[in-house]
Amino acid sequence: MNYLQKELYELVRGGDTILNFFQNVSLDGMWYWDLENPENEWMSESFWTTLGYDPAEMPHKMSAWKDIVNKEDLARVEKAIHKHLSDPYTRFNEIIRYKHKAGHTVWIRCVGMAIRDEEGKPVRMLGTHTDITKEIRKERFLEKCNAAANIGYWELDVENHELHWSNTTKKIHEVEQDYIPDLNTAIQFYEKGNFRKNITEAIDKLCNNGTSYDLELQLKTAKGRVIWVRTIGHAELFNGSCVRLYGSIQDIDEQKRSQIELQESNNRFEMLVENIPGATYQYIVTSNGKEKVFELEYMSSYIYKITGYTADEYSDNDKVNVKKLIHRDDVDEVISVVYSAIERQESWQIDYRIHHKDGSIKWVYEKGNVFSDSKKQNKRRLIGVLFDRTSEVESKIKRAEEKNLLRTIIDNVPVNIYLKDKHRRKILANPAEVKYSGYEKEEDVIGKTDEELYDGKIAKNYLPEDLKVLNEGVSLRELENDMGNGRWALVSKIPLKNEDGKVNAIVGITVDITERKVNEIKLKKSEEQFRKTFEYSANGMAIISMAGKYIQVNKAYEEILGYSNDELKNMNFRDISHPDDLKENDPLIEELVEGQRDYYIMDKRYIHKNGSYVWAHLAASLIKDEIGGKPYFISQITDITREKKAQQELNETLEKLKSILDASSRVAIISTDLNGLITSFNKGAENLLGYSAKEIVGKKTPLKFHLNEELHQRKIELFKNESVDVNGFEILKQFASKKKYITKEWIFVRKNGSRFPVQLTITEVKGAKGQLNGYLGIASDITELKRRENELEHLLEINKDQNERLLNFAHIVSHNLKGHAGNYSMIMELLKAEENPEEIKQFIDMLLTATENLNETVNNLNDIVETNVKTGEAKKQVNIKETLDMALGNLNAIANEAGAKVHFNVTEQEVVNAVPAYVDSIFHNFISNAIKYRSPVRKPVIHVSTDETEKYKVISFKDNGLGIDLNKAGNKLFEMFQTFHGNSDARGVGLFITKNQIESMGGHIEVESEVNKGTEFRVFFPK
Structure with missing residues (x-):
């Protein structure tokens, strides 16, 4: 095994870097190069196999592959390797052409990575080979296709700032084939404005964050032609940085212009459709047996204007039903015409009415046609337009009416x-x-x-x-x-x-104009008559120019003002008019000139030649001279200086009278005209009624201050009959016409709604000749007088009541003491005649019993006296709940003994305006009676509650006791010494005293009772 191969294996086993590198690339061979011994290089077998060589025959030397690489590519590759070794951030990724053993060219993509020592020095270089021959061939084929489709490509080496254009790209730009582009000049080809701005922004985004773009823009070729192109750009990134840009450019000028033309055509069509003064529509109609189904494909927005419905409403069949839109008298005809057209596949047209959303009726004219679907026999397409003919129909009717009217006018x-x-x-x-x-x-x-x-x-x-x-x-x-x-x-x-x-x-x-011609002759005669009238009139007459200059004056005018004719002709009427009167005069002149009035009349002051003021009654009008066309004023004046002086003296007298009237600050003095409209309203009336004279004079009648019910009552008093047709102010007039005057008490209503009593005198106002001019009412506030009168009546009522009580008390004393005295006398007579000790003892017991009875009678009489004495005692605010609690506390013993339940439905805050001692007595009496006269078969239950009316505070005492037969005892219930249940301790005094206490405070009692069910007493305390 070669030491480099072995070393590579060690590297692979030693970390993830090399493995990740292998995993991220597609391999058609690998190489590993000793940079310290550059001649030594290891090539994988697949590399040599790809190029058609036997790996066993090929040495692991650089010279082995250099001999079969394209010379142009070799220079570029050596340059790229040097750059990568010098800068680790510069990527090595090259496409290299190799010569296959069989003689053809193989395109290999060579990707390499330098291996560096601890100091960062490159010592080895690892690389991979990928056979991309097929892709290159496809690219070239694609390039040919693109050239045929006017699609060129471009590529920018960002690191080297080298821009490559394909031949088609150069052709699109209309530059020579040897043209060398750069990024700046490439962008300059794009049209200025938004096109150049858009491509610049797109390339910036492509470089900065790799965002691809696909734009349709205009560029100007080297020959000056402006064409549309579609340009696409992509970025190739390495270690987060953009190293290569590439993309395509296509000449779409013809298509784009066609597209724009089509769009413009569509826009024009849509604009035409939308701006046709009618609603264009398209329906698909299918037959479903006997039924026809209408499916709306398109409806122009004009339908919303015709019907008043919105697009949403129109698309909602629940809200807008097409059949329901059609007038009920027309719907059958419309359906018949449309269905017939569908069956015959022919056009139709019809006028009918529809219902607008606002409820009005619209006239429409519909014209449509039917088209068949060649594929489906049961499918039809309806295309039509609906025109709003309401205005046309109404105009037609109107034109007919106008024509009729015009002909009628012409004929008449x-x-x-x-x-x-x-x-x-x-x-x-x-x-x-x-x-x-x-x-x-x-x-x-x-x-x-x-x-x-x-x-x-x-x-x-x-x-x-x-x-x-x-x-x-x-x-x-x-x-x-x-x-x-x-x-x-x-x-x-x-x-x-x-x-x-x-x-x-x-x-x-x-x-x-025969008559006019005759009138012109008459006019000339009339003008002559006017001239004579002007000259000899007793009134002062003047002809005055529009500028105010005297043109002509008569003798009377000269005499009134003291100037001669010549003097006046050199003057302006304003020169001899009082300045204050001109303020009123000038606006009237303007109204004459503007045609707002035919004439005006006013009283004004002129300055006489001697310096004095002359009052004149002026009448002025504007005359247009038919001959010269120059308008002028005719002015007539009458000397009224004497009348004005008399009027001034009268006004001074009236002013003094007004001062007298206004000085009566607590007496209302009101005058009216014959119809009742108030003509004067003095200070006293303002004070008493709360209105200002400005609110009343000339606007209201005295009915404003009167009560309708009182007027009605006074009518009955006057006529003894309600049905007499006299109402309102006519009733008040009757009081003035009955005698010279009548004074009566009335109730007046102030502006704030409050009422007060007055003593009112109404009289007629007559002129110097005895004619009736109006009415005068003088009213005095008698509130204080009525208060004192009521107090006196109240004292008399109390005195009367006390006298009646005294008489009643005397009767009671006489009756009761007389019985006791007789009883005492009889027992004493018997005692004197009796000698038997036992009998004497019995008589003495009887005498003791009589004494006790007499003592009880005296106590009862004392209670009555106390009630009468306290009649005038002052009332106070008495808390109802506290007083009830106190009364029940005093009765706890008998209440507990009887097992009584007492319920107070009263709030803590409720009070009654009464004498406190009386309230204690009343509450005690009613609660004790409810316990005392309870039913023997049930426990007593007592309810105390409150209520109120407009005038009274009402306290109710309700029990479930024996009850009272009101049919038998109703009239005697509150009389003294009346008992109804036979109780041994009953005296018939409690209810008598209670009633007197309540009535002495201005209240009263109401009672409801039913035998064996119970009784309810309702006590009414005045508020």
Whole structure:
């Protein structure tokens, strides 16, 4: 075994590096080279076998393989080995041509790796051989194919910066075959802009991270032609670095331009389809027995505009059903037409209606055709387009209506209208023209010329006019024509042109102006009359230019202002107008000039020649001079200086009166017009009602402050009948018209909604001549007065109540004490007459019993007195729960003895506004009665709960005791000394006292009871 072979085996056994190397390459031979003894080199047998040599005959020397290697490749290989040995990061990977023993060339890929000692010095070199002859041949064959397909290849040796182009690549770039490219010049061939930017970025990515690219770009050849190419690039990496770039380039100019043209054609077609004012569609129709199945292949987006549905909605059959889109009156006809076309394989067209998504009805026109599928007899292709004809149909209807309307207008206007063709024959004439021409029917004049219709003079006048319009295309407007016999006409002739701009007809309009001509004569006479009126008028009159200069003034104008005619003609009306009045005057003049008004009237001040102010009532209007076309103002003034002074004095008086009214700050003084609209609202009214005068005057009636129910009640008081047709302000007017005035109490409502009482007086307001001008209401706030009145009534009520109680108490005392006194008297008489000791003892026991009864009666009477005395005691906030707990605590002994269960459905915070001592007594009385008058067959259960109404706090005491027969005892339930159950300890005083206590606080009691079921007392405490 050769020592190098042996050494290699040791290396293989010693680590993974060599094994990994072997595993990563495909071997057709190996070699191991002693760099220290360069002539010694070991070649594996497979290397020599690949080249057709007997391994046994071949020496392990460098010279053995150098003799059979291509000389050009040998120089390149020696250079590559040197570079690899000098730089371990430079890879050795070369394709070398060897000469086979049989004489043909074998392409070997030689990959090598230097083995270095501890100091990094290369001492050995290990390599592998791979036969790539077949691949090379395939490459060459492929290159020929690529050349035929205009595909070239390129390769860049990154380390050596050497770029190789194949012949086809050079051909694509239109350079000579001996052209030597480099990377920079290669990139410069690509068109500037995005194309060059894209290739540059792609090569950067290819070099930096090995990202391949496949781009279609434009480049400019050496001959200046711009062509499309497809360029592909790949990278070969070694130890993470890019060492080689390679790829292909293909001339795709013809295909690309065809592709672009096709795409543009498709885009144009798609644009055409999408921009056709209709929805283009394509369906595949298959027959499934009697049924036909329609499958939508394509539908242009215009369908969404026609139907209002979105693309998603249209593709969802649950939302958009084509048959349901069609109007129900048209669907059968549409189906029949389409199915018939499918069967006959012919085109169809139809107008019908569809339902738009928004609920409206659309008119559509559908045109389609049927095409057969040559492969499948039961398959048809439907291609069609759907046009929205809604506007067209509606326009057609509208045009018909407009045509109808236009013809109606033409036939009914009091003006002659006609139409002549280019031969001057009439083709339309309205009734006025027919009548003016001396005929009865339009048919009588249609097709005839003026020469056939009129006498020579009229036709002669019309001929040059018609020829000018027809030949020159000009419009003749408002020509005055003498029609003879004292008739005059205003003639207009307008050319009608066809699409080429040529005149093919004349529209004629003839207006009879005979009456206007007569009026012009009358106008001249009228102007003469105006001149005389102007000069001799009692009012001042002036003609003023648009600039404000006096043109002409009459004598009265001079006298009012003190200036002469000549002086005024040299002045502007603004020179003698008060500056403050011009602020109002100038806007009115502008409105006259702009045509917003025909005239204006105002009161204004002029400056008299003597310096004083003259008040004048001014009326001004704008007149257009028909002859000169220059407009001017006519101004008339009347001296009202005296009236203005009187008005000023009146205003001062009214102002003083207003001050007096406003000084009444707590009395509302309100005036209205005849319809009730408020015309004045003084300070007192503002204070009392909360409204400002600005909110009320001229906007509201006094009904704003009144209650409807009170007005209705007052109507009944006035008329004793609800059905009288008098309502609203008319009711208030009745109070003013009944007498001179009526004063009554009313309730007014403030702006904030609060109410208060007033004493209101309503009276009529009359003018100097006794005419009724309106109404005046004066209202005083009587809230304090009513409060004191209520207090007095309350005191009287208390006094009355106490008197009644005193009388009742006297009756009770008389009744009860009288019985006890009689009983005492009888026992004493019997005791005096009795001598038997036993009988005497019995009478003494009876006397003791009577004494106890008298004592109890006195105590009861004392309770009654105490209740009456506390009637005026102050109320306080009493906690309901705490008071109930205290009452039950005082009754615990009898409650426990009776086994009673007491439930309080009351919160801790609830209170009642009452006299505390009364609340203690009331709660104690109701709970003790519920225990005392319990059922003998069940344990007593007592429920105490609360509720409330708008005015009262309600406390309920409910038990399950004996109950009371309210039919028998209802009227006597709360009377004194009334008992209903026969209990030995019953006295009939508790409920009497309780009722008096509750009523003394302004409350009352309600009771519900049923015998043997129980009783509920509801106590109402005022809030």
